[in-house]
Amino acid sequence: MILEGIFNTIHMLHVNDLQTTFISKKESVTAVDGVSLRIPKGKVVGLVGESGSGKSVTAYSIMGLLPAHAKRTGEILWKGQDLTTLSDKKLQSIRGKEIALILQNPLAALNPVFTVGNQLVETIMLHHQVSKEEATARAIELLKRVQIPDPEKRFYQYPHEFSLGMCQRVMIALTVSMMPELLIADEPTASLDVTVQAQIMLLLKEIQAQDNMSILFISHDLGLIAQNCDYVYIMYLGHIVEEGAPSAIFHNPQHPYTQALIHAIPDPNPDNKMETLPIQGDIPSPMNIPKGCRFHTRCPKALDRCKTDVPIMQKKGDSISACWLE
């Protein structure tokens, strides 16, 4: 397969035909429908899509953090072990230690009533057999490493006393403290200012390189993904519609949705008059999924066939996409 060709490495994570459904008394909503992903060791894999496309649900499905009324089928192979079959206890021992998660709003992700130090020490002591003093020392060390000034003082402060960017640094410090093999970063910079965004991305890449982590980088920002990832998945309404190397996706997108996403990126150069096709309409509700190609309701080039038949993933150009268009 093409993937092996590109990376030539082992896959840490292999998601196979994942389907996640939220069941309630009134109706069931399938937020992720047949997603397959591979994440090789030491690489950054991007997952792109509009909000509501099922990116975060994919992340939570992998972590086993879905609410009780959600149902998950398919395989999630982590180093050959199917996470969907593991007991809660087993899963707990993998979370954090092997697979970590960073969320979009770093302030909300920190418990407001405990100090930053408390939460760091708690995590360190959970994953490493160290004394409290040792954990404290390590925590301060970590704060230093994620470039938080005055870490000895900051250690005793509460999350609300930190700026958003600082909070995200704390979250990264928390992640680093666990030394995971895979980090799932769910829009880690979406709530940050552009300048801070760059700093955080830089920090993440640095950490990733130093620890040889794998990252599943989830974002709605195709530009950010293209700059930072080794491989990209495009997701629309619970389906993967296109995947490939960033260069391929960016320069020769096959799926109309990917093309639309790329065209939606504003170009700072006024001379570069590329035709911009704004995506029409809103993403349909997952409670009311269109038949056939899920994108046909918004696709400018939709054929009759698109309304009835579900396209399958096939290699086209340099990437793999799911579209009936020739």
Add this chain to the structure above:
Amino acid sequence: MPYLIKRLLSAIPLLIGITFISFSLMKLAPGDATSMYRDPSISQADIAQIRSNLGLDQPLVVQYAKWLNNTIHGNLGYSFVTGEPTSKAIGDRIGATLLLSCASFGIILVITFFLGLWSGYKKGSRFDDWVTIITFVGMSIPTFWLGLILILVFSLTLNVFPTSGYSNPFLSEASSLVRLGDIFHHMTLPLLTIVIGGVAGLTRYHRFGIISILNQDYIRAARARGISESIILFKHAFKNACLPIITILGLSLPGLISGSFVVEYIFAWPGLGQLGVQAVFARDYPIIMGTLLMSSVLIISGNLLADIAYAKIDPRIGTLS
């Protein structure tokens, strides 16, 4: 400190407002303390003399000003009905009320804590369904009805608890341990009556709190770090869930204080509520005002304590110093 002082100072106009409004309401009600002795054989001259002795013939504002002035000087006056100093009458009763309300408070908190936590955590489960139904029924049962039924069942039929009262007077010579046991024996049924209603109401809030907290990102993030469910529940969720509970407790303090009066009435529990209600019926103004002042002070200081506790738990609220 300035915060505390500011809060305390702001309580003063509140207290003046409370007492003035109550005083006026009380005076608008027909009759006064002397109407209790209107009997055909009592001469009108006697009644008029007593009214003037008690100062009841003066205008409302004058009476209030006098009361306020005396109160500021630490003199709450003498009961019209018993001639007893108001402070002593209240002092005699407040112990019983505090005992009953503090004990019920403590028990309610403990039961609520586990019940709310678990039903919130197991939201939608059979356990949660039952807790929901039971708490709703508990909230909806009329207190006096419940109290009477408890007496009927536990006291009269099963004969395990005394019907009423605070202690067995024969035990006044017994060791303090025996006497304490006796008080608790008497307290069981009134306590149960208060606890059933209290637990029901509070558990609802606690459950809500737990559910909304368990949906927060920081809980998800903590789980993603591999933190165990028990630590999540008892450390991360618990401390946050305390915040709404403290608010509710602060708000429901007036209800708890005045609500226990029905219970005090049924079980002949010699508390402040009983004193106050009897005083309302007897138009015993000094006692009414004393009781009101006392409960207002309790309520205001309870709210203050709630605020302090809130600030202590929630670092986001400005520090007190």
Add this chain to the structure above:
Amino acid sequence: MNSIRQRVLGGIFLGLLFSLSACSSPTQTAQSDAILKLNIGANPSFLNPVLMTDSASSSVVGLVFDGLFKRNEDLDMEKELVKSYSVSKDGLTYTFRLRKGVKWHDGHPFTAEDVNYTFDVLLDPKTNTVRRGHFIINGNPIIFKVIDTHTIQATLPQPFAPFIATLDMGILPKHLLEGKDINTADFNRHPIGTGPFIFKDWKSGQFVTLKKNPHYFKGAPKLDGILMKIIPDPNTALMALQKNELDAAGIPAKDVPKIEKISYLDIYKYSRLNYSYIGLNVKKPPFDNLILRQAIDHAINKPAIIKSILKGYGEVAYIPSHPLSWAYPKSSDLVKHDYNPQTSETLIQSLGYKRHIKTNIYEKEGVPLSFTLIIAQGSPETQKMAQIIQQYLITSGIKMRIQVMEWSAFLKVIHSHQDPKPFDAVLLGWGFDITDPDDAYTSWHSSQYPKGGNFNGYQSAKADRLLEKGRVTISQKKRKKIYTEFFQTIGTDTPYIFLFHPQSITGIHKRVKGLSKPGPAGILTRIEQVYLED
């Protein structure tokens, strides 16, 4: 000793609840001491015979203090602190010789100074007492004078037959109270008297305990002490009786069959000195009409009410007196309006009223025959009775509305100073305190309206004359004749619809012995002779 409040409230129904206050009863013996456990139903107010106004206090005060006289089970005035007395020929000067050797509970000797002090305090306007009026006759106070340490003289402004009957009030110790403000003195909560029991402890809202006075001048009581519990709710009190937490408790009539089955309890039934009635406002339509008042009297089946409300424990009332009183007329001298709906309707029709076709209510000139009965809140029995009366009247074509009022509001209406007063009719129970027919004076003399006890506006020159004559006549035989005529006048004029005299029903533990003859004063009037059998 009935308190004033009891007399009013007293009414029968509330009285039922508190009736125990006047009596006492025994309990099971868990302790070696012989302690009698009673319920006084409410927290006492002043444990001071001059200031108290409630029955709970009087229950305690009656055991701690002695009066100059005491009313015995036959309602006669018996000498207590008085050894002997004489009255001057003109009926104005009474000389009382007091017992010697009587000691206060603190050991101080009792003298005439104490008696003098007690009446001084009573007459002092600064004292908040409602008893002053008993000792002021037509605006002039009775004057007391100490003759020697054990003799005291009272001088009346005019002859006053009921004087002795007011002297059962407890006497206060001068040495403990002189110079203090009696209204707020601590004495009122730690009383010291000369009576058979010594005050021990009062836990507000819980209980009062008394212990025996070993030096009591009539001999030490056989009981070691008395525990007076404060259980306001009568149902709770009844449960406490069944659980042996009380030795005696008043029993609601409906519970008698249940209590009768309990082998260790005895039930005593005895008359109480009161009556229940509907007071009609005779100053105001519709009850300014005598025929209509009589029609209503005929419309109500009193024996049936006694059966329903009192389960038969009571007798029909015809006049404002009690069959046990010496002044009560012979049955043949009573004016009776027996239950007869037919007579009632005939009387109403004679006034020109016609039944309305639709509502079936009598009306005249388009105005329906209707009125409002006000009752005081607090007694379920009173409410029940009002509803029964309502049913009787509706059958007779009279519409009666019931208005329940809180006590103070209720009293404000009936004691309003306007003329006519703003009510149509009230349902009340009246008690007698002084067992002298003169107590009718305050309720029926026209001078007592609108300010005073004559709240329904009954004014009759004939009744006034008889009442004035009755209080200055000393001979009991002559007085009985006067009052018989007075009661006949009242019976004919029907200002009240008299309903019944209820009985007190007390359940008492069998091991309580030494009970006195059951009577209006209860069964524990000889408290010093009461004992507990093991």
Add this chain to the structure above:
Amino acid sequence: MSKKGWASIVFLCVIGGLALVVPMLPFWDPNSFDPNLLLEPHAPSWGHWMGTDDLNRDLLLRSIYGAQISLLVGLVSVFISITVGTFVGLLAGYFGGWVDTLSMRLVDIMMAIPAIFLILTIQVMFTPSIWNVILVIGFTGWMGVARLVRSEVLSIKERSFITAARARGIGTLSLIKRHILPHTINPIIVAATLGVGGAILTESVLSFLGLGVQPPHASWGNMLQNSLNYMGDAPWMAIVPGVLITLTVVSFNFIGDDLRGYFQHDSHASR
């Protein structure tokens, strides 16, 4: 709406329907009885499905009339609390400044006076009647609503559509009426539903103290008070109204709870 919610609605419809229809039928009078008979409570039988009270009156019939009064007291008094509370809350929240300070001080004062003293004192001032009970419960229960509405208004005031409306030159009155009030309606509906249950309970306490609805008219509260003397001998007298009060209050609470869940869900979805 949950199963409990539907069951509650059905129950309340049945009770409410009976309470509405039965008193209009000319067959029975719940207050009348034959005073010449021996009057005592009778146990449930074919003639009287739920037994009779101490005056031989049918408990089922009285319960239905009682339902009418309890529901009336509950609904109307809550309507009053809601009206007053909304009015005060709107004024305080919208105008702020001294209006806010003054009205919130008043709320603080009213809330710090133990409710029962307030109600007792007011109630004894007037002659007890159904309408006074309603007024007293209504005028002592508005403070919570005022606080709720005020905080809603404060948060709505900050939202951009209000600024936009202002920018379009919309007057204060229609701004409040058309833009602010509709947004506070959901929490008000929830508070009202829960309040009805509370008001019914308060009425029963007042009746227990003899200050509620007066005889011969039946309310569940005074039926319960009446039953206290017969707890041991005629338990049905206590059980029938006691259970009815509990079920009705539970029903209102269930519905309120469902509504709260529904509106919360709704508002999350729309944001």
